[in-house]
Amino acid sequence: MKNIGQTLRELRELKGLLLREVGAALSIDPTLLSKIERNDRMPTKEQVIALSEFYQDKKNEVIIAWLSDKLVYEIQDEDLALAAMKVAEQKIEYLKTHKAQ
Template identity: 45%
Template sequence: MHFGERIKELRESQGLLQRQLAANLEIDTPMFSKIERGERNAKREQVIALAKFLNVSEDELLTIWLSDKIIDNVRDETAALAALKHAEQELKKKSK
C-alpha cells in the first residue's frame, strides 16, 4: 500500500474531508489531493502531523512514506532488489 492510499483509507474511515486534513497541514485542498493520489510527496513534518491528526502510529506512516521514497528512487534500476538487500545488510550492521 502506498502512502496516499493509506491516508485516504484512514481519512474515509474517520469520515473526514480532504479539506479538513489540508487545513490541518496548512496547505490547500488540491495540494492535499495530489498527496493522496500519489502525485506529490508529503514532507516528513506533514507525515508526522497526519499521524497525530488521524490517531495512528507515526512509525506506520513514516514506514510507508519512506518506502514510497525508496521505490521512487530505484524503480527503474535493474539492480534495485540487489541494492535493497545490500542496503538492508548495511543498516543491520550499523544498528548493532
C-alpha cells in the same frame, strides 16, 4: 501493497473526515492533500510527520508507506535494485548494532 496516498486516503475516510477538515487541522492546503492522496505529489518529510501525528494510531503505517515509496521511486528502474536493497538492509542493521555500543 498500498502507497502513501492510498494509506492517507484510507485513514482519512475511516475517520469520516473531508480533505478540508484534515487540511485545516494541519494547516495544509486541501488541494495539496488531494494531490498527495492521488499520488500526484509526494509529501515532504514535514508533511508526513504532521500527518503521522494526526493519524496517531497509525503513525508507523504512514511513515513506512512514505519511506518505502521514496525508496521505490528512487531505484525502481535499476536492474540491481533488489540486491541493493538487501545490502542496504544489512548496512542498516550493522549501523544500528554498532551505534548502540
